[in-house]
Amino acid sequence: MTFQAPKGVPEYLPPRSAAFLAVRAAFAGAATAAGYSYIEVPVFEDTELFARGVGESTDVVTKEMYTFADRGGRSVTLRPEFTASVLRATLEHGLHTGQLPVKLWTAGPAFRYERPQAGRYRQLQQFDLEAIGTEDPAVDAETVAIAWAGYQALGLTRVRLLLNTLGCRQCRPAYRAALQDFLRGLDLDAPTRERAEVNPLRVLDDKRPEVRAQVENAPLITDHLCASCKAHHDRVRSLLEDLGVPWEDTPRLVRGLDYYSRTTYEFDHPLLGAQSAIGGGGRYDGLSEDIGGPPLPGIGFAVGVDRIMLALEAEGLLAETPARVAVYGVPMGEEAARRLFAVVNELRRAGVAADMAFDGKGLKGAMKGAARSGAAYALILGERDLAAGAVQVKNLASGEQTAVPLAEIIPTLQERLAGAAMPAPGA
RNA sequence: GUGGGUGUAGCUCAGGUGGCAGAGCGCCAGGUUGUGGUCCUGGAUGUCGUGGGUUCAAGUCCCAUCACUCACCCCA
Numbered sequence: 001m002t003f004q005a006p007k008g009v010p011e012y013l014p015p016r017s018a019a020f021l022a023v024r025a026a027f028a029g030a031a032t033a034a035g036y037s038y039i040e041v042p043v044f045e046d047t048e049l050f051a052r053g054v055g056e057s058t059d060v061v062t063k064e065m066y067t068f069a070d071r072g073g074r075s076v077t078l079r080p081e082f083t084a085s086v087l088r089a090t091l092e093h094g095l096h097t098g099q100l101p102v103k104l105w106t107a108g109p110a111f112r113y114e115r116p117q118a119g120r121y122r123q124l125q126q127f128d129l130e131a132i133g134t135e136d137p138a139v140d141a142e143t144v145a146i147a148w149a150g151y152q153a154l155g156l157t158r159v160r161l162l163l164n165t166l167g168c169r170q171c172r173p174a175y176r177a178a179l180q181d182f183l184r185g186l187d188l189d190a191p192t193r194e195r196a197e198v199n200p201l202r203v204l205d206d207k208r209p210e211v212r213a214q215v216e217n218a219p220l221i222t223d224h225l226c227a228s229c230k231a232h233h234d235r236v237r238s239l240l241e242d243l244g245v246p247w248e249d250t251p252r253l254v255r256g257l258d259y260y261s262r263t264t265y266e267f268d269h270p271l272l273g274a275q276s277a278i279g280g281g282g283r284y285d286g287l288s289e290d291i292g293g294p295p296l297p298g299i300g301f302a303v304g305v306d307r308i309m310l311a312l313e314a315e316g317l318l319a320e321t322p323a324r325v326a327v328y329g330v331p332m333g334e335e336a337a338r339r340l341f342a343v344v345n346e347l348r349r350a351g352v353a354a355d356m357a358f359d360g361k362g363l364k365g366a367m368k369g370a371a372r373s374g375a376a377y378a379l380i381l382g383e384r385d386l387a388a389g390a391v392q393v394k395n396l397a398s399g400e401q402t403a404v405p406l407a408e409i410i411p412t413l414q415e416r417l418a419g420a421a422m423p424a425p426g427a
Numbered sequence: 428g429u430g431g432g433u434g435u436a437g438c439u440c441a442g443g444u445g446g447c448a449g450a451g452c453g454c455c456a457g458g459u460u461g462u463g464g465u466c467c468u469g470g471a472u473g474u475c476g477u478g479g480g481u482u483c484a485a486g487u488c489c490c491a492u493c494a495c496u497c498a499c500c501c502c503a
Binding site: 126275308 | 498
């Protein structure tokens, strides 16, 4: 072993990798059904975009960014998240000058230089969705419902939705001051005291029992909301109720990035250990202005594909190994291999997933290959069959085998496979 | 960045008190020269994470280092 993957980078190998694609497909399906379009944004951006977009006070920006100078001397950064990029692209290309909201989704890797642990990686895979240019609380609820639908489509049953609001520029400052007053009276360690000054809300999220106990009676944002934030929050909740999406009001829920305002939410999985957030989102009504754009509200979420993989595993939903193909060719001899190669390619063109044994593998080895491929049928072709102009079609589940004329093999297989479950790509 | 745990075959892991490198699974081959998934038999694969030290002798003891892993912090 001369090389190994960089620290903190998960890899997904077959057969597990099929589930990785399925996770993306589940959320993409839910997004598409709600009229969201795909957007492809760069993996790296001007460092300043993230510094201003994510927030100078966040850990993500202060110590977790993969920042480097390119050959032209520009400071660029591997994206630590997607929202800043998606909003930047929206503004740069004027997508927001058309009808609003702009509804977009994207997916891929993001990067944070952190100490890896279970569910926390330096290269993390996310699915991201954004609705830009709307203040309608119905869209807040819509994004929650889309994420929820994604989890449901994957069969996850233990996901919890935690919901909160962070107020807006009107009401948050007063709350923030009240919270800071409260926190200053506590016995906290130096880093936490500092955090209380820079971003007091995050102290509410501390997991340490000694901190937790002290902030138990901290003032809550929900008691300090302005009328419009309260109305917005109530509306979101009643819409979720209409949709039958269950949530838990979590007044201490805080998101790590500075840009969040009003609605925030998090999806949590109880079987995951320390890193249990499998998705999170919220409103970012001031972000556009932070990065030099016009006032443009927005809401969106990102879900962690890696953590969803862990959740699927924890719920026992990764057990089955999907069939790779429906048909598998077993040739005996060079001429048979040549003929079967053509048959297999014809099957593929006809929409039937097919593979075959290579390397002049013996009959026994080739049959093993057929069994491992998960194929429903093996096509066995040897000298005798060539002479007869027929292929042996063996049902690998029942063991039943019949000879089919070579000329009729494609329609015959299509017919036999029609009733049976076909392996779908990425399923 | 802080703390704990673990590094032995492709994978999961055994290897008291130092004494010839092991098992199961997987892989390959044969039993069955035209039949897989079961069964039986045989086979291949190791710088024992890396470097140094102690010793006649180190997978085993000591030091360092790296990696992996879990937790804190933080977050998807």
